[in-house]
Amino acid sequence: MLLVVLSTCQFFGQEMTGSQLLEKANEYHDPDGNWATFSGTFNVTMKTPTKSDRHSMIRIDLPNEYFNLYAIQDKTKYGYILDKEKCQINFNGNIATEKEKTANNLSCERAKMYQNYYTYLYGLPMKLKDIGTIIHEKVALKKFKGKDYLVLKVTYKKEVGEDTWYFYFDPSTYAMKIYQFYHEEEKNDGEFILLSGLEIVNGIKMPKKRAWYYNKGEKYLGTDFLSVAQRYD
Numbered sequence: 001m002l003l004v005v006l007s008t009c010q011f012f013g014q015e016m017t018g019s020q021l022l023e024k025a026n027e028y029h030d031p032d033g034n035w036a037t038f039s040g041t042f043n044v045t046m047k048t049p050t051k052s053d054r055h056s057m058i059r060i061d062l063p064n065e066y067f068n069l070y071a072i073q074d075k076t077k078y079g080y081i082l083d084k085e086k087c088q089i090n091f092n093g094n095i096a097t098e099k100e101k102t103a104n105n106l107s108c109e110r111a112k113m114y115q116n117y118y119t120y121l122y123g124l125p126m127k128l129k130d131i132g133t134i135i136h137e138k139v140a141l142k143k144f145k146g147k148d149y150l151v152l153k154v155t156y157k158k159e160v161g162e163d164t165w166y167f168y169f170d171p172s173t174y175a176m177k178i179y180q181f182y183h184e185e186e187k188n189d190g191e192f193i194l195l196s197g198l199e200i201v202n203g204i205k206m207p208k209k210r211a212w213y214y215n216k217g218e219k220y221l222g223t224d225f226l227s228v229a230q231r232y233d
Contacts, residue, residue: 029175044224077092078092132161138153178192
C-alpha cells in the first residue's frame with residue numbers, strides 16, 4: 001500500500017501541471033466558489049514568544065471594497081476601517097487624534113497593509129488566481145519534515161511583488177499544508193508557515209493554525225489562531 005501511495009504521488013508530481021494543482025487545491029478549500037464574493041468576519045489571535053497575545057476581529061467584504069480590523073493587545077484597543085477610498089482610524093473607542101496615531105504607529109498606509117495581508121493569507125490558495133500571479137507549471141514532489149507534498153512555485157510580476165513562494169499540498173486531498181517565501185532564495189531568507197486544523201468561514205476551508213518560522217535556522221516566530229467571529233470587548 002505504501003508503494004502504491006508513493007508511486008501515485010510521484011506520478012502526479014511529474015504529470016500534473018501547476019495550473020491543474022491549483023485548481024484541485026481551490027476545489028478543496030473553496031468547493032462552492034465563495035471567495036470571489038466573500039463577505040465575512042473572523043477572529044485571529046496572534047501568540048508570540050516575546051509579546052502579549054493580540055486579539056483581532058477582521059471583516060472582509062470584497063464586493064463592497066470594505067475592510068475592518070479591530071484589535072486588542074494588553075489594554076490598548078485600535079481599529080482600522082477602509083470603506084472603498086475612505087479611511088478611519090480608531091483608538092481606545094474613539095477616532096484617533098494625530099498624537100495617538102504618531103505614538104502608536106497608526107496610519108492609513110498600515111490599514112492598507114493589514115487589508116492586503118489578511119486578504120492574501122486568508123484568501124489562499126484562491127488568491128493565486130489574481131492578476132499578476134505567475135504559476136510555474138512544473139510541480140515538484142518534495143519531502144518536508146518526513147512527509148511528501150506536491151509543491152507549487154509562484155512568483156509575481158514586478159508591479160505586484162518580488163518574493164518567491166512555494167505552496168505545499170497534501171497529494172491525496174490537495175489541502176494546503178505549508179507555504180514558504182523568500183526575498184532572495186540563494187540567501188535562504190524569508191519564512192515558512194506550517195498549517196494545521198481547519199475552520200469553515202462562509203463555506204471556505206481556512207487553516208485554523210499558522211505557525212511561523214524563519215527559513216534560516218528554523219527559529220520559531222509565533223502562531224496565529226483562527227476562530228469564527230465573536231465580539232471582543
